Amino acid sequence: MLSVWPVLASLAIGFFLIGTVVGSFLNVCIYRIPWEKSVVWPGSHCPRCWSAIEPRDNIPILSWLALRGECRRCGSSISIRYPLVEALVGLLYLGVFLLDVATTPRGPWGQFTTTQFAAAIYHAIFLSLLVAATFIDFDLMMIPDQITVTGMVIGLAMGTAWPGIRPAPASATTHLGGFLTGLGGLIVGAGLTQSIRAAAGFVFRREAMGLGDVTLLGMIGAFMGWQAAVLTFFLAAFVGLVPAAWKLLNYLRKWIGGGQLSSSDREIPYGPYLSMAAAILLFSWPYVWKGWAEGLFRTLRVLFWWVLGVENIRE
Numbered sequence: 001m002l003s004v005w006p007v008l009a010s011l012a013i014g015f016f017l018i019g020t021v022v023g024s025f026l027n028v029c030i031y032r033i034p035w036e037k038s039v040v041w042p043g044s045h046c047p048r049c050w051s052a053i054e055p056r057d058n059i060p061i062l063s064w065l066a067l068r069g070e071c072r073r074c075g076s077s078i079s080i081r082y083p084l085v086e087a088l089v090g091l092l093y094l095g096v097f098l099l100d101v102a103t104t105p106r107g108p109w110g111q112f113t114t115t116q117f118a119a120a121i122y123h124a125i126f127l128s129l130l131v132a133a134t135f136i137d138f139d140l141m142m143i144p145d146q147i148t149v150t151g152m153v154i155g156l157a158m159g160t161a162w163p164g165i166r167p168a169p170a171s172a173t174t175h176l177g178g179f180l181t182g183l184g185g186l187i188v189g190a191g192l193t194q195s196i197r198a199a200a201g202f203v204f205r206r207e208a209m210g211l212g213d214v215t216l217l218g219m220i221g222a223f224m225g226w227q228a229a230v231l232t233f234f235l236a237a238f239v240g241l242v243p244a245a246w247k248l249l250n251y252l253r254k255w256i257g258g259g260q261l262s263s264s265d266r267e268i269p270y271g272p273y274l275s276m277a278a279a280i281l282l283f284s285w286p287y288v289w290k291g292w293a294e295g296l297f298r299t300l301r302v303l304f305w306w307v308l309g310v311e312n313i314r315e
Helices: 004-035 062-067 081-102 114-140 145-161 175-204 211-224 226-239 241-256 271-307
Strands: none
Touching (some): 081 114, 081 271, 114 145, 114 211, 145 211, 175 226, 211 226, 226 241, 226 271
16 A cells, blocks of 8 residues: 555645646636737736746746746746645645546546546636636636537536546446536526525516526536525625735725725625635535534425425425
8 A cells, every 4th residue: 555655645646736736827828818808829928028938937936936937038927826826726626636636436446537636627618717707807807608518518428428526425337417507506506596686686686697607607507406406605705804804994994084085985796705615615615514414405305396285306
């Protein structure tokens, strides 16, 4: 068994390094996709002097540290968010490796299985899309369809190709079952958000949530199943409590002080908290589902049929 650890350590480092490279690419996507610019051409360049960034200055995390956060040509500052996003995605990829490969049962001869790596790739893509959606929503209060619709397609396609790739109870045994599970998660996730969006809009007479939140939770459902989509929606409200309270305090401070208020003082993006909630559930799902969520959904299922007048329900 000891001989496995060097392999695990090498794979863990590899996943982290791949994550930092993907994080570097996501920085480009976060900046360009909202403005409908190509994420491939032109190459990365300084936004001030427009000089192309040399390959030696495009190494994730290390180049920013070596340059001390400044452009080599003009000396303008480079936001610390770039290496932080790279490090964040690297750590998420490392977490995916631990979740899907390192801590899951291996083959009869101790070998890694195709399903393990397929699950790791599946979740790595999912988390990458969540990171892109989070920072774009923070910056511009919008979530582009290029992120969420692409995610829906990938979630459905990979869930169909590998029916057992999703965790219980969203796993399936057939390709059709994998597709229908993802489709059901997409419909429930998007439908739940749209229903609450419409109800809140009717009550408050203004848009309470954006369409990007609808498609984002639809994407989450396509990847994780409808049960996880429902839990994500409500967990996101708790994840966003502290930022919402902070924004409310700032709003009251400006209002009491007679400062000029803008729409940004009253609005808070919900997409980042949906993404954070989905990531939390992804890494904790085996404990969450077996710990209490399975019993909760079973109780809700019985209550649902009881309301409809059906009392004897098979488990």
